Amino acid sequence: MSTGTTNLVRTLDSVDFLKMDRRTFMKAVGALGATAFLGTYQSEIVNALELSETKLVWLHGSECTGCSESLLNGGNPDIAQALTKLKVNIVFHETICAQQGIWNDGKLVNTSELNSEILLEDTYKEGNYILVVEGSIPNGPDGSGRYLVIGNKPFKETLKEAAPNAAAIVAVGACACWGGITNADSDVEKDTDYRGVAYKKTDASKGMLKELGIDKPVINIPGCPAHPDWILLTLGAVILGKIKIPADLGAVLDEYGRPKVFFPPDHTVHENCPRRGYYDRGEFDVEVGGEKCLWKLGCKAPYAHADCGIRRWNGSVSLCTQAGGPCINCVDPGFPDSSRPLYVEVEDEGIVGTNIDTVAKVAVGAAAVAAGVHAVRRMKGE
């Protein structure tokens, strides 16, 4: 944990978080990692959730399971510790649930313990669960949704059954939010017609819930993959009643349904990049493996509205640019098309869907100005 975070934890240690208003609470979760948050408020969380248990249904659409991997690799707390602290009962999660099926050890099974179809039907009937969707939902071919069929059922139908009675719906990862990689420009894009839960690329009128005629709010946690803190802290805020659905969503989410606390409209990854000093001096790497600014290698961080530079990844030790990879703005609603070509300087090639004339000129202009200021300082011997 960084010194700043340690101090913040000490400051917040004496604060009763249950009495915090939503704004203060969201600031606290924005400033703390999931580890610090769950550790600092452990006893309050236990008290707050004494009589409650939250059911969680986690569905996988068309995806690589990278967001589940990200969450499972979350470290400390690991997903089991975190969800235990939050009194979450994972009813269904394909990657981690025990073996289930219509047939089990050669016998036909018809109990909810062994047959997840029955388990899910019962859960949907009971209602009051959080539905997490990871992965996109194909609408093709011809609106049938049969580009993804699980258990002889198009995933589109599975979502249709799961969504209506959910107390909250959270789309995790770029694919579930807006189609992501599965919806990238290609020869078959129109036929496959992959969609996010509430968006298709940046178009909220083409999300799968709208297509299904289901009117429910959705919280989008984008990223490729999503950061474990973004997932856990959002679930925590919903479970602890600090984000009331739908009442608080207008204040908490941005225009693309992303929690503003993690995806700040007025902040980009670029602002807290450890290579920022090089950028300001106009010093750029032109080959991978160096230590200078990665702008000329295609860094899109000046466009990326996320707190990666502050929160960092892998237990708060690093982030893409720190590790030597240009930021590809994986949190953008148009990702990946909006970031392509990934490793080419924006000024040279342009970015689909982004006003590069403005951004690139401002970025490069700022670097040139900064470099000029440094040159003047050097000349003056400052």
Ligand code: SF4
């Ligand atoms: S352009 Fe990219 S590498 Fe350069 S300072 Fe900004 S975030 Fe860091």
Ligand code: SF4
């Ligand atoms: S630094 Fe950029 S590419 Fe890396 S996780 Fe954050 S937004 Fe995505």
